Amino acid sequence: MPDQYAVIGNPIGHTKSPLIHGMFAESCGQDIHYAAIEGQLGKFAQQVDSFRSSGGRGLNITAPFKLDAFAYATHRSEAATLAGAVNCLKFEGSDILAENFDGVGLSRDITHNLGVSMQGRRVLVLGAGGAARGALLPFLRQQPSRLLIVNRDVAKAEALVKAVGHLGQVEAAGYDVLSGLHFDVVINATSASLTGGLPPVPASVFAQADLAYELAYGKGLTPFLQLASQAGVRRLADGVGMLAEQAAEAFLWWRGIRPDTRAVIDKLTVPLT
Numbered sequence: 001m002p003d004q005y006a007v008i009g010n011p012i013g014h015t016k017s018p019l020i021h022g023m024f025a026e027s028c029g030q031d032i033h034y035a036a037i038e039g040q041l042g043k044f045a046q047q048v049d050s051f052r053s054s055g056g057r058g059l060n061i062t063a064p065f066k067l068d069a070f071a072y073a074t075h076r077s078e079a080a081t082l083a084g085a086v087n088c089l090k091f092e093g094s095d096i097l098a099e100n101f102d103g104v105g106l107s108r109d110i111t112h113n114l115g116v117s118m119q120g121r122r123v124l125v126l127g128a129g130g131a132a133r134g135a136l137l138p139f140l141r142q143q144p145s146r147l148l149i150v151n152r153d154v155a156k157a158e159a160l161v162k163a164v165g166h167l168g169q170v171e172a173a174g175y176d177v178l179s180g181l182h183f184d185v186v187i188n189a190t191s192a193s194l195t196g197g198l199p200p201v202p203a204s205v206f207a208q209a210d211l212a213y214e215l216a217y218g219k220g221l222t223p224f225l226q227l228a229s230q231a232g233v234r235r236l237a238d239g240v241g242m243l244a245e246q247a248a249e250a251f252l253w254w255r256g257i258r259p260d261t262r263a264v265i266d267k268l269t270v271p272l273t
Contacts, residue, residue: 002033004055005254008047009062010039016268017060020247023267024259032255044068052091058254059089060247066100066130073098082164083134088250099253100134105246106187106215106239107138113241113265116185116211118142124183125149126199126224127190128157128172131215135189136160140168148183150175152200175200182208186233188224189215198223206231215239218270225272240268 007017021034037059039047044065051059061069069086070076073096080086080100090097110116123144125132128151139147148171151157157172164170179202186209190199193216201224206212212228217239221229225236244261252258 001055002031003057004033004035004051005058005060006035006037006051006056007060007062008037008039008044008051008065010041010064012036012038012062015062016243017062017247019267020244020264021251023264024248024251027263028251028255028257028259030255030257039065045072048072048089057091058250060250061087061089069098072096079103079134079137082137083130085130085134087246088253090254099250101246101249101253102131102242103134103136103138104249105244106131106135106213106242107142108245108249109237109239109241110185110211110213111142113245113261114211114235114237116235118144118185120145121184121210122146122182123148123185124178124181124187124205126186126188126201127151128153128160129189129191131189133160133163135187136164136170137167140164140170143168144185146183147171148173148181150178150201178202178205181205184209185211185213186228187213187215188222191216193219193222193224196223198227201227203227203231206233209233211235211237213237213239215242217243218268220270221272236272238270238272240270241265244268 066085076098080098083100086098088099149157154174161172212233244264
């Protein structure tokens with residue numbers, strides 16, 4: 001019988017995880033079954049208990065259960081602890097191991113797939129939510145010359161910086177400081193693009209940028225990417241590579257083999273037009 005894995009979320013109909021892990025399993029010769037579970041609010045623990053008792057080996061976690069998964073785990077990685085949220089669980093006997101691969105997936109997409117180094121570069125992150133929080137540790141490991149987090153609610157950005165300040169140099173500010181500043185890599189980790197909006201970022205920040213990265217994926221040329229393109233940024237990317245890379249990290253953690261992500265990225269990519 002194949003080993004059982006799944007993704008849990010609500011809603012779950014949009015998920016690409018079964019497709020992604022199915023492609024990974026086939027390419028790596030791994031005999032697994034991967035399902036999608038519609039989570040019920042307030043019943044996360046019961047549903048995961050049921051999945052485990054039926055032989056489940058691991059779970060991907062998507063909204064709105066990343067905090068539930070954090071609380072459910074018995075052992076949390078540094079990345080999960082720092083993010084305060086979990087996007088992957090592994091079950092080993094009575095141990096429930098928790099990880100957060102969002103940040104390392106983003107970092108790997110930028111440096112490996114897109115070939116853009118962050119070492120010694122100026123990196124700007126827009127937004128201070130869960131996505132930004134998860135990215136800070138792997139970003140700091142890349143040793144940028146400057147890492148600035150801007151957010152409408154400056155206190156939220158400052159709290160994030162305080163949580164990771166012992167790991168490296170990070171700054172927090174509001175959007176008002178950006179006038180006249182230039183960056184090499186600009187990442188939109190806000191939710192603005194999900195509703196067709198644009199964070200209040202001046203076009204001038206892109207004047208010397210090598211890369212503008214939109215965490216949302218499958219939205220085409222979002223207002224953020226349009227602004228970057230109009231400002232002359234030649235390399236634009238959305239979050240499809242991050243999606244594939246965080247899934248590959250989970251697959252490696254579960255199965256001990258790293259799948260190549262190129263076929264998945266090619267299949268899921270929506271042209272940025």
